[in-house]
Amino acid sequence: xxxxxxxxxxxxxxxxxxxxxxxxxxxxxxxxxxxxxxxxxxxxxxxxxxxxxxxxxxxxxxxxxxxxxxxxxxxxxxxxxxxxxxxxxxxxxxxxxxxxxxxxxxxxxxxxxxxxxxxxxxxxxxxxxxxxxxxxxxxxxxxxxxxxxxxxxxxxxxxxxxxxxxxxxxxxxxxxxxxxxxxxxxxxxxxxxxxxxxxxxxxxxxxxxxxxxxxxxxxxxxxxxxxxxxxxxxxxxxxxxxxxxxxxxxxxxxxxxxxxxxxxxxxxxxxxxxxxxxxxxxxxxxxxxxxxxxxxxxxxxxxxxxxxxxxxxxxxxxxxxxxxxxxxxxxxxxxxxxxxxxxxxxxxxxxxxxxxxxxxxxxxxxxxxxxxxxxxxxxxxxxxxxxxxxxxxxxxxxxxxxxxxxxxxxxxxxxxxxxxxxxxxxxxxxxxxxxxxxxxxxxxxxxxxxxxxxxxxxxxxxxxxxxxxxxxxxxxxxxxxxxxxxxxxxxxxxxxxxxxxxxxxxxxxxxxxxxxxxxxxxxxxxxxxxxxxxxxxxxxxxxxxxxxxxxxxxxxxxxxxxxxxxxxxxxxxxxxxxxxxxxxxxxxxxxxxxxxxxxxxxxxxxxxxxxxxxxxxxxxxxxxxxxxxxxxxxxxxxxxxxxxxxxxxxxxxxxxxxxxxxxxxxxxxxxxxxxxxxxxxxxxxxxxxxxxxxxxxxxxxxxxxxxxxxxxxxxxxxxxxxxxxxxxxxxxxxxxxxxxxxxxxxxxxxxxxxxxxxxxxxxxxxxxxxxxxxxxxxxxxxxxxxxxxxxxxxxxxxxxxxxxxxxxxxxxxxxxxxxxxx
Numbered sequence: 146x147x148x149x150x151x152x153x154x155x156x157x158x159x160x161x162x163x164x165x166x167x168x169x170x171x172x173x174x175x176x177x178x179x180x181x182x183x184x185x186x187x188x189x190x191x192x193x194x195x196x197x198x199x200x201x202x203x204x205x206x207x208x209x210x211x212x213x214x215x216x217x218x219x220x221x222x223x224x225x226x227x228x229x230x231x232x233x234x235x236x237x238x239x240x241x242x243x244x245x246x247x248x249x250x251x252x253x254x255x256x257x258x259x260x261x262x263x264x265x266x267x268x269x270x271x272x273x274x275x276x277x278x279x280x281x282x283x284x285x286x287x288x289x290x291x292x293x294x295x296x297x298x299x300x301x302x303x304x305x306x307x308x309x310x311x312x313x314x315x316x317x318x319x320x321x322x323x324x325x326x327x328x329x330x331x332x333x334x335x336x337x338x339x340x341x342x343x344x345x346x347x348x349x350x351x352x353x354x355x356x357x358x359x360x361x362x363x364x365x366x367x368x369x370x371x372x373x374x375x376x377x378x379x380x381x382x383x384x385x386x387x388x389x390x391x392x393x394x395x396x397x398x399x400x401x402x403x404x405x406x407x408x409x410x411x412x413x414x415x416x417x418x419x420x421x422x423x424x425x426x427x428x429x430x431x432x433x434x435x436x437x438x439x440x441x442x443x444x445x446x447x448x449x450x451x452x453x454x455x456x457x458x459x460x461x462x463x464x465x466x467x468x469x470x471x472x473x474x475x476x477x478x479x480x481x482x483x484x485x486x487x488x489x490x491x492x493x494x495x496x497x498x499x500x501x502x503x504x505x506x507x508x509x510x511x512x513x514x515x516x517x518x519x520x521x522x523x524x525x526x527x528x529x530x531x532x533x534x535x536x537x538x539x540x541x542x543x544x545x546x547x548x549x550x551x552x553x554x555x556x557x558x559x560x561x562x563x564x565x566x567x568x569x570x571x572x573x574x575x576x577x578x579x580x581x582x583x584x585x586x587x588x589x590x591x592x593x594x595x596x597x598x599x600x601x602x603x604x605x606x607x608x609x610x611x612x613x614x615x616x617x618x619x620x621x622x623x624x625x626x627x628x629x630x631x632x633x634x635x636x637x638x639x640x641x642x643x644x645x646x647x648x649x650x651x652x653x654x655x656x657x658x659x660x661x662x663x664x665x666x667x668x669x670x671x672x673x674x675x676x677x678x679x680x681x682x683x684x685x686x687x688x689x690x691x692x693x694x695x696x697x698x699x700x701x702x703x704x705x706x707x708x709x710x711x712x713x714x715x716x717x718x719x720x721x722x723x724x725x726x727x728x729x730x731x732x733x734x735x736x737x738x739x740x741x742x743x744x745x746x747x748x749x750x751x752x753x754x755x756x757x758x759x760x761x762x763x764x765x766x767x768x769x770x771x772x773x774x775x776x777x778x779x780x781x782x783x784x785x786x787x788x789x790x791x792x793x794x795x796x797x798x799x800x801x802x803x804x805x806x807x808x809x810x811x812x813x814x815x816x817x818x819x820x821x822x823x824x825x826x827x828x829x830x831x832x833x834x835x836x837x838x839x840x841x842x843x844x845x846x847x848x849x850x851x852x853x854x855x856x857x858x859x860x861x862x863x864x865x866x867x868x869x870x871x872x873x874x875x876x877x878x879x880x881x882x883x884x885x886x887x888x889x890x891x892x893x894x895x896x897x898x899x900x901x902x903x904x905x906x907x908x909x910x911x912x913x914x915x916x917x918x919x920x921x922x923x924x925x926x927x928x929x930x931x932x933x934x935x936x937x938x939x940x941x942x943x944x945x946x947x948x949x950x951x952x953x954x955x956x957x958x959x960x961x962x963x964x965x966x967x
Contacts, residue, residue: 180292427489
């Protein structure tokens with residue numbers, strides 16, 4: 146039989162040799178499953194269902210305390226082929242394919258994020274016409290994605306064979322039965338890692354390479370299709386059934402519609418495709434979807450050209466985001482001058498609501514409410530504002546029009562809702578508390594939750610966040626939790642310093658009083674603990690019921706010029722979302738990037754047991770270090786001999802930064818750490834480092850990010866930012882550092898997340914050459930890098946659907962901004 150026509154080059158089904166069959170994917174086809182999918186490759190149809198993660202069902206199975214147990218069962222329906230003979234359950238072929246699917250999926254699933262749990266994958270072939278093994282893997286991938294199972298990357302599979310001296314992509318049943326050799330391949334597309342390779346016959350090496358390359362091209366095309374299905378799942382409230390036709394392999398259809406990472410644009414931090422953004426307003430997990438609402442100027446990249454709206458994006462994993470239309474716009478008398486910051490709360494009946502500050506026709510700050518128009522819409526695309534707004538007008542004793550940013554609401558034991566609003570009351574910065582039975586009529590408590598009479602005039606409190614934390618363990622609590630084993634965190638943003646400060650304490654919901662744990666720090670919140678010592682601001686957290694954790698965002702402003710922002714067409718990013726929980730001392734918070742970030746890790750390099758002598762510099766090579774995640778542990782063998790004496794005047798971190806914040810100045814124990822975003826000649830470099838001092842018979846650990854040499858460009862911020870890390874380095878003789886590097890933003894976590902520093906950098910070399918990564922030590926004694934792991938990070942899909950940054954758009958945007966400025 147002629148499988149490839151010698152004259153036309155077509156195969157028996159009319160395809161070219163390097164052309165795939167039509168693909169179709171449908172998600173959510175099994176109602177009771179946690180995730181399910183129907184996947185078709187030509188006439189081959191496969192259905193997959195996923196259950197979990199859930200408690201291990203069979204108590205006889207060994208429960209793994211470190212990772213999830215993955216099980217898979219493969220079946221072929223009796224009607225799937227012309228052969229209607231019943232095959233016994235557990236026949237040899239089914240057992241073998243079940244094992245192949247399970248092992249392929251395990252290469253992608255982040256099982257360590259779900260210890261002591263079980264994930265079951267059931268796959269059944271409904272119609273077989275060749276390529277069933279690949280179709281099963283692709284269906285399982287879609288079902289896992291539908292179930293929200295965290296994965297390093299999607300796994301896709303495709304086959305290729307060799308007939309009539311021609312490599313053929315995606316074999317059908319006739320071709321598969323011809324007896325020629327074929328290869329089935331599975332890959333993690335983003336990191337180009339092969340997870341499955343099966344052959345049924347030998348091939349010459351050059352022929353094998355051609356067939357293998359063709360199969361990989363097919364896998365990549367299927368990966369692009371599956372990503373489109375996932376995006377359509379986010380953008381449509383109904384079940385997805387989306388068709389895709391694959392052309393020739395030389396025209397691989399791809400999702401390369403990502404924004405070019407120029408002008409400091411980030412690869413995996415949240416930012417809109419264009420325009421201005423600032424405060425995160427209403428982060429929320431609802432009906433299986435993560436939402437981020439944020440302050441957004443749809444009119445341009447500057448804060449003061451146009452009126453603010455609420456931007457809105459959705460995600461399934463807190464990493465990849467799809468942009469939707471704005472959720473709130475300034476359309477009514479009570480917010481006509483701008484929809485400013487606020488929060489989201491889910492009310493009884495699973496109905497989300499916004500509380501937000503509007504600037505009315507007189508530009509007076511008032512508090513308003515909006516409700517999700519259709520709570521069953523998983524994307525929450527429409528919101529309605531009741532006519533009773535404003536629900537809280539500005540009080541008579543509020544001065545300078547400072548009355549804004551209602552927090553997420555919580556229920557007290559009396560059944561009343563509470564909310565905190567930042568205000569200036571008779572010149573005193575305060576956190577006012579209001580109560581309501583119906584979320585529409587609110588009464589102010591006689592006493593504020595907190596006031597700062599010690600704060601000097603000119604300081605302004607805003608963006609309060611108030612939430613419970615468990616006294617023990619890292620699991621989070623619902624925002625209304627209170628009682629034994631619960632403490633509360635009051636976070637306030639202070640405008641003049643552009644910093645967030647917090648205090649841990651105990652909350653009495655009967656009296657609505659907050660008692661700080663560290664009273665000695667005083668009422669002035671600027672003397673409290675820093676949430677982030679760097680440039681992050683206006684943090685907002687939410688309770689993630691899906692993973693039982695509290696997740697926090699913060700806005701990171703641009704620190705270049707207005708002209709730069711206009712030229713870029715955008716301004717402002719968010720920190721990568723952080724898990725937040727209470728340290729064992731009951732006084733400070735720990736912050737750490739959410740585990741889903743690990744899905745972006747690709748190439749890995751490492752060091753172990755490397756000594757860095759005084760003045761030493763050791764380059765970390767093998768990854769693109771402008772887009773990286775670095776974890777390192779430093780051991781300090783000569784702590785007692787080398788530590789410098791600490792001047793009590795340095796208790797102010799800013800003063801210490803000014804005097805000891807330069808990484809290139811030699812010290813005793815330190816400075817040692819990382820040089821990131823460094824040019825080849827080291828003329829540009831950003832140092833993230835530690836120094837250790839002796840103080841009152843103990844040791845103080847100082848952490849700093851030094852921007853003084855971060856860029857040769859003028860008109861950008863080049864300060865040093867630093868603070869103290871509350872660790873017992875005398876006992877541990879070591880300290881850890883984790884740094885996220887993403888082009889123009891650097892986030893660092895010292896001592897396991899006890900101190901955080903977020904900064905923006907604008908090195909000029911990044912536009913034309915690679916950046917370098919180093920471990921350095923400018924102390925007088927050596928330090929030992931006991932462990933270093935660095936990963937190159939893939940580029941996430943962040944709000945690219947509405948991206949339009951061609952030259953015409955930028956010109957129009959610039960003209961709009963200039964007109965507004967004029």
